[in-house]
Amino acid sequence: MPDLNELLRWSIANSAPHSSDSSQVAQDESLSLRFNPANPDGQTEQRGQTGLSAFHPSDPGVSPVPPIPQPRSDLTPEILDLILGKPDSVTMKEKMAFAVDEGNDLDERLEALDDLEMLVESIDNANNLAVLKLWEPLLSLLKVQNEEILAATCWIIGTAVQNNIKAQAALHLHTPLTPILSLLSPSHSSQTRARATYALSSSLKHWPLTPTALSSNSDEGYLALSSGVRDLDIGVRRKMAFLVHNLVLLHAEGWDTEVPEDVATHILQGRQGQEDVVEGLYRAGVFKELLNVLGERESTREGKKEGEGEGDKGEMEYDEFAMRALVGAIEMDILTLEEKMRVKEIWEKWGKEGRKERGIEGVDEESMGRLLSL
Known part of the structure; x- marks a missing residue:
């Protein structure tokens, strides 16, 4: 189906140029008006008695019939x-x-x-x-x-x-x-x-085939996520933590994605025997790295004055995404008991105010807190 721009181009190319030359109108074209006058007694004339009045384009008040527009040759x-x-x-x-x-x-x-x-x-x-x-x-x-x-x-x-x-x-x-x-x-x-x-x-x-894509070439995708969550640049590190969080979240939602018909067969075949993405993340050590980074950050805060070592907004967002991903893994019972206890310890060290600074409050804080009530 052509887009609107293509349709507009066609309409301009096929429009008739404006002209005031009335000689272009065929002089023999005319309009006919059928006139059926009523008799004095209110009866209409019979069909055979109907009169026809011819109007020529030059008559006053009569608009000429325009010619059929031809494609314009002046528009290259x-x-x-x-x-x-x-x-x-x-x-x-x-x-x-x-x-x-x-x-x-x-x-x-x-x-x-x-x-x-x-x-x-x-x-x-x-x-x-x-x-x-x-x-x-x-x-x-x-x-x-x-x-x-x-x-x-x-x-x-x-x-x-x-x-x-x-x-x-x-x-x-x-x-x-x-x-x-x-x-x-x-x-x-x-x-x-x-x-x-x-x-x-x-x-x-x-x-839908994310697990297959990540596990190809000897788990190169999963391994890249594992190293990416501790990238030296906070911008990269934060984006990686956000991606892991989204993969866990989408897994929980069941990958509810509308699939076009032309790619449905490819996807359905590829999903046969496909590993669960959360299991792949755990197997490749992605959750372990997130937990290690959070633990290291907490260690650097200990012994410092209040407000020191808190980091910038990017670090706070990293903490939020990492914690959400880890709690999601706990909800799916992927982590070991020891790992769950480490997550809970960091959660409690943050405290209510620390969690609020990291964007975890209200209903989210309550639901995540319940999952961490081991």
Whole structure:
């Protein structure tokens, strides 16, 4: 189905140009009016007595019948582009072609990628990445040696597949996790690692085959999460903790995701014999690392004056996401008794005020507290 922009282009191209030349109207075209006068006794004339009055287009008050409009020859594709702008599909292909050309200026390539990211904010354009065969050249940019290009590429991937299962399916057909996970290495900049985490998170959340994706290539996905939750950069570390929390939360909700018919078969086949994502997180030591980081942070606070060592907002958010993930694991009876007791100890050390500072209060605090009443 054509989009509104395409329909608008067609309507302009097929509209008749305005003209005041009445000679263009056929002079022999006329309107006829059937007139059935009533007799004095109120009876209408019979059909055979009906009179016809002919009106010529030149008669006063008579509007001529306009000719059928023909496609305009004065509107070239270039002029239409100037009036309406290029279709998004054309622009996307042009931006991608420019971005992958290493002979172009770096700043201009980054600008092209930025423009492409804005275009794929539209779910239709995001889905068109597969139709236009743009996933291959986009993913090829994950192999370049420039950190800015890598970060921009991850940003596009994350935006395109976020909450879009059809785009997720198209992405996972290219087995993208290995190149994305490689960007989480400490050898890459913190910005690249943060953007790679965003791409990873968007590709996994709500994706029914997340456990399979994480366990492929000898658990490389799970292991990346395990190391990511203690990344040196708080921005990356916080995003990783948030992702783990979401994976636990979505597991509890049963992965209630509407699946398009064209990807349903692939998903149903892939889910056969698939490991539970929470079990995979535990097996790979992700919960253990979250617990260790929280314990280390509590140890550094001991012996300090009140208010010292509390960390910034990012650290507080990390604590919140980590605790929510751990309590979720307790609810599913994944952790050992010793691990549960360690979580409870940290919870109690925070106290009511500390939990409030970390965004855990009200109903959430009550429900989580009940789960920790071992």
